[in-house]
Amino acid sequence: MVWLRIAIFSALARKGGLLIMVLSTAISVAILLGVFKIRDDTKTSFSNAISGVDLVVGAKGSPTELILYSVFHIGRATNTIAASYEKSLMAIKPVAWVVPVQLGDSFRGYPVVGTSV
Secondary structure, eight states: HHHHHHHHHHHHHHHHHHHHHHHHHHHHHHHHHHHHHHHHHHHHHHHHHHOOOOOOOOSSSSSSHHHHHHHOSSSSSOOOOOOOHHHHTTTTTTOOOOEEEEEEEEEEEEEEEOOOO
């Protein structure tokens, strides 16, 4: 009990330092919780955006760039594939439907997306 009393008197004698320490700890915890919340929300948003996409077919190149540009319109356009691939993809039994998409152009900073569907 004596030690607690000594600690309280010591803290009261250093009010300025104690206040700065408590405020900096509170700000640090708030920033940490904010970063975790933003990370979780971003992960959920990306998962929801891509949940309707089962397969993306594109030309040789980076798979990450293909997904980012074709689904999220982030990054630069990848090479294109011939339109005849649409028919060959539709011929595969498990494939229920195909959505051909042509990307790569922009108008006033917005990407132009072309499709025949």
